[in-house]
Amino acid sequence: MSSSPHIQSICILRLSAIGDVCHAVASVQAIQRQYPSAKITWVIGKIEAMLLADLPGVRFVVFDKKQGWQAYRQLKKDLPEKFDVLLHMQVALRANIAAFFIKAKRKIGFASHLSKELHSFAINESCEAVKQPHVLEGFQAFAKQIGVPDFKPSWHIPVSESDIDWAKQQYTAGKPVFVIAAAASKAERNWLAERYAKVADYAVDKGFEVILSGGPTPMEKTLAENIMRFCQHRVKNCVGQSSLKQLLALLAKADIVLAPDTGPAHMAVTQGTPVIGLYAHSNPARTGPYGYQHFVVEVYHQHLKAQFSKGADKLKWGTRVKGENLMQDISTQSVIDMFDRVIESRGIKSE
Numbered sequence: 001m002s003s004s005p006h007i008q009s010i011c012i013l014r015l016s017a018i019g020d021v022c023h024a025v026a027s028v029q030a031i032q033r034q035y036p037s038a039k040i041t042w043v044i045g046k047i048e049a050m051l052l053a054d055l056p057g058v059r060f061v062v063f064d065k066k067q068g069w070q071a072y073r074q075l076k077k078d079l080p081e082k083f084d085v086l087l088h089m090q091v092a093l094r095a096n097i098a099a100f101f102i103k104a105k106r107k108i109g110f111a112s113h114l115s116k117e118l119h120s121f122a123i124n125e126s127c128e129a130v131k132q133p134h135v136l137e138g139f140q141a142f143a144k145q146i147g148v149p150d151f152k153p154s155w156h157i158p159v160s161e162s163d164i165d166w167a168k169q170q171y172t173a174g175k176p177v178f179v180i181a182a183a184a185s186k187a188e189r190n191w192l193a194e195r196y197a198k199v200a201d202y203a204v205d206k207g208f209e210v211i212l213s214g215g216p217t218p219m220e221k222t223l224a225e226n227i228m229r230f231c232q233h234r235v236k237n238c239v240g241q242s243s244l245k246q247l248l249a250l251l252a253k254a255d256i257v258l259a260p261d262t263g264p265a266h267m268a269v270t271q272g273t274p275v276i277g278l279y280a281h282s283n284p285a286r287t288g289p290y291g292y293q294h295f296v297v298e299v300y301h302q303h304l305k306a307q308f309s310k311g312a313d314k315l316k317w318g319t320r321v322k323g324e325n326l327m328q329d330i331s332t333q334s335v336i337d338m339f340d341r342v343i344e345s346r347g348i349k350s351e
Contacts (some may be wrong), residue, residue: 007035007084007146011102012042014089015063017185018244018263021048022270023136023290024089025055026153027143032057034148041083043075043098051244051267054158065094076101086123087142093117108145110138113317132317136290153290155270159249167249170238171209176350178208179254181264182227183220183239188324189260191278193223195332197230199258202336204233206343207350208255213247213264216240255348256339260327265289274346276338280326286318297338299329 010031014024021044032040041059044052049062061078064071079102086104088095091114099107099122109115109123111130120126127141136153144150171177182196200210212227212235214220224239242250244267251257251264252271259265260278266289268275275289279298288296303321304312312319343350 007038009039009081009083009085010035010041010146011079011083011086011104012040012044012058012089013086013095013099013102015043015045015065015092015095015098016048016090017045018048018051019266019287020090020135021045021052022155022157022263022266024139025052025155025157025270026136026151027139027148028055028058029154029156030140030143030148030151031146033151034143035146038084041079043079043102047244051248052157056156056158063098072098072101079103085146087146088119088123089139089142091116091119096122099123108142111141114138132285134286134288134290157248157270159245159252163243163245163249166242166246167253170211170236170250171253175207175209176255176348177253178203178210179213179251179257179268180210180227180235181213181251181257181259181262181268183214183217183223184260184262187219189262189281189327190223191260191327191330193226194230195330195335196227196258197232198332199335199339200227200235201232203339204235210235211250211254212237212239213242213250214239255346256342258335258339259289261287274342276335276342278327278330278335280321280330281323282320283312283318285312295338295342297330297334299326303329 043061043063046062046064049060053060082103084105086102086107088099088109096118106125107123108125109119111126127145130141183190203210212224220239224237228237248267251268251273254273257268257273257275261282265275269289275292277289277296279300284293284296284298303326307321
């Protein structure tokens with residue numbers, strides 16, 4: 001579609017999660033380049049706002065899901081105006097209800113084959129269908145729908161000098177940095193602590209500074225403590241000790257990041273840091289670290305075939321596989337081999 005000079009106000013609706021809002025930033029900033037005079041408002045989750053609230057040229061309205069129905073009443077109060085366009089970038093029921101409280105001439109949502117939980121009732125226009133898109137490419141379709149030409153994803157997420165200084169204090173200058181963001185939002189998506197430890201020890205032997213990163217939840221802290229217990233060499237445990245901005249600064253300084261299907265993997269992508277992604281439950285072609293899918297170590301496809309007797313091309317795009325112990329089928333050696341491949345391909349000097 002061609003660019004429209006009549007678009008002067010745009011509302012973005014994408015509440016969560018960290019990885020998804022990171023993907024969305026690339027499209028939002030492409031839209032800003034195409035429509036520099038348009039006013040952009042982003043309805044976002046409380047935690048996600050901690051990472052993005054100072055994004056240039058964007059007004060953020062925080063939707064706190066913990067407030068229940070009061071959150072919708074507050075949203076209606078915060079957004080009395082009528083926008084030229086609402087880009088409704090989330091199919092969850094909570095977001096679809098929120099869309100009814102946002103006034104806009106055009107309410108653009110996902111293509112029908114990606115719609116669920118009443119999404120199609122909350123919009124009056126759909127993006128052009130994209131066959132087997134990565135999540136980021138799904139968001140690119142929204143930009144294209146309002147006339148933004150094809151673009152290479154790029155990100156500018158501000159980080160303060162104090163956050164950068166914090167990150168610098170966590171590692172030894174002159175040594176390559178290997179960050180392990182070990183925990184996903186669900187424990188079943190985590191790799192085994194003893195295997196993380198073996199890869200960490202291997203990296204130390206290769207001359208890397210190894211840092212464990214993550215949030216303050218009990219699950220994340222316990223996993224980090226278990227990794228530390230299995231490690232033969234010294235690694236630094238920063239789990240639960242950083243803000244999201246500090247974590248972003250640390251990921252920017254890293255030479256390699258190791259992570260399962262979790263937000264910090266996608267935060268690292270925004271900083272141009274290569275990610276070794278560990279995947280068993282979801283298709284890395286859809287949710288893997290964008291631009292670094294060739295560094296993914298996965299057992300997703302073998303489990304998909306085992307559970308459905310079909311390959312990904314014969315099933316609904318994004319089909320997940322179920323099981324509490326799938327990640328244990330990712331071997332330590334396969335991750336070490338990928339670690340060496342990243343070192344070689346990126347020309348990282350170690351030892």
